[in-house]
Amino acid sequence: MAEELAELAAQDLAFGYDGRLILRDLTLGFQAGGLFFLVGPNGAGKSTLLALLAGLLAPTQGRVLLRGQPLSSFSPRELARLLALAPQKSTFSLPFTVAEVVAMGRRPYLGRWGRLSPRDQEKVDLALTRLGLESLAGRPITTLSGGEAQRAVIARTLAQDTPVILLDEPTASLDIHQSLGLMGLLRELAAEGRAIIVVSHDLTLAAVYAQEMVFLKKGRLVASGPLAQTLTPELLELVFEAEARVWADEFTGGLAISWRPRPNLGPSAS
Template identity: 40%
Template sequence: MSLDRELSANPYQEVPVNPAETDSRLRTRDLRLAHGSRVVVDGLDLALPERQVTVIVGPNGCGKSTLLGGLARTLPARGGAVLLDGRELTRMPTREIARSIGMLPQSAIAPDGLTVRDLVRYGRQPHQGLLRQWSADDARAVEEALTAADLHDLADRPLETLSGGQRQRAWIAMAVAQETPILLLDEPTSALDMGHALEVLELVRSLAAQGRTPVLVLHDLTTACRYADHMIALKDGAIIAQGPPSAIVNPDLVRELYGVESAILTDPLHGTPVICPLRVTPSATQA
């Protein structure tokens, strides 16, 4: 069989997900999101599986970060709703949302002079109040987050003295210290070398094993396949496929998302898809 014939032999099939039937605390209903006058997501129905790692993939500008912002209410919905335990986020107090949903954006900024430990302590703010000040539980959460991100040796260093990768790990530790059941991470490995990127992704998997629900945006499709329990393929603000990576990732999906012809191998250790790019499709180069 020729390679071209092989590439077109397996049209991708979305694994149906009925939001009404999915075990999910966080879901959307006919969600509409926009930046200014430009609508990015329109009419999206989505349910995030509980206690699984969900990875959102898709080409640049398809709406991945926009969708995370909508799920965290950092980007207000223009229509439809985001529901947490059946309640619309727009009707919930910010502090209550922050106890359930943690969000780490792509570009986070901290005040000058802040140490790593200071930053991680900020993750405990949603748990503070007039009648609840700093506690032993808060101290434990900070220490566990520093350990998880391998930052104890850097805990008293100012953030501005760290490398980009070290700062990214500090922000991730802050999100971990927040101890929210749902954790949204927008490209959490973008500034990390291979070793620290693997540490972060293994940390994400361990959080899911502990009962939390991590949702990540990742650019590398092979990495996403390895670490995702549930994958959402996004294009032009719409879901074109979702389900376990082994069920939805094939050459047709790669072509649809990225305009690239590919061969799909199987990771011999993990059994997950490995994407081997071959060439840009002629239609993509002419677009």
């Protein structure tokens, strides 16, 4: 993969502390217009990779390139106009309204006193609409349910209007109806020419919506590439230690996975 041409790329990336590496030897590229699913078992280093890609952690080795330039060469404001991160968990301590929280996504474009221009307001309204939050716009964010709050955080990320969007477990508190809607939206965003990178545990959704897969295990890259080539029973068993079947599903137009049941949480027979 030509990392230099990628919108966002990792080069020989490694991260660790106290002499112990959590991630190592990661070289990866995320192209514009792609919807990437980053998957792997718990503790594979997915969230750490996301934090490195977003510039929240400094790599122990290697570097992250955004449009061919190292992340450190961007000012915080420039970076925030190019790359947005929707975290998995947010804690809201103050009763800002949903509209106010989403408007905070415009922070990288605002002047010192934070006045929203008509264009900023347009982006905020569009983000609220795309996440179906219009009717909640005036509600204090502290009174929302988990799923509503998660949608508000994603709307804030959308209002940031960046070519690269990272999402950590965006469907974790959403029901199936909302998850499908969100996946459709991510597909739309990728079609607009953005690079969308999703960390997810939901392989069923990945099998339908991902264009590219990235498999991590124990801090190492196991495989990456187009969905049809990487989502194979062999690779799934290698990464997740579970027996799977994968087939083309005409109902979804994508792939489908089913798993062989296991008796308990003990070590697997293989």
